Amino acid sequence: MNHRLTLFAAALLAGAALLPAQKGLAQMTPQPEQPVAPPAESHPYVGMWVTADGHIRHNLLPNGRYDEARGARESAYQGRYEVRGNHIDYWDDTGFTADGEFIDGVLHHGGMILYRKE
Incomplete structure (x- = not known):
């Protein structure tokens, strides 16, 4: 059993040696699958x-x-969103995903129609 543990530790150390020393933990954190491009404050859908x-x-x-x-x-739900043209994708913080379309000034999402509140 100790022999296996030693081999495992050696493999970990060998793998760690392959990483650049200057790389910090933040740089090694997995990134979201899709890049997030926040909309401009003047975007009509904000x-x-x-x-x-x-x-x-x-x-x-x-x-x-x-x-x-x-x-x-x-x-009730929070997350990130991205608008491309008239299409919106939602990624909830819990992992739930959804989408919708802006058509003639209204948002069609999940069988619902949402109107812009001034």
Whole structure:
């Protein structure tokens, strides 16, 4: 058993020797699968989007993050989003993904229609 442990430790050390010494932990942290390009503050889709009854509220923040409220539950879902043309992709912090389309000034998302709140 000690022999196996020694071989394992040697393999780890050999692998560590292959890494550049100047690389910090932050540089070794896995990056998101897709690059996040935060929208400009003046992007027309940044802001609050709500269903007609006001139950669902998506706040698209200028830093590429969103905060979704449902009824009395504020911040029910949070994550990042990216807009390409009229298409929006959501990546919830829990790993859930969704998407939607902006059509004629309204957001179609998950069977819901959300309107821009001024």
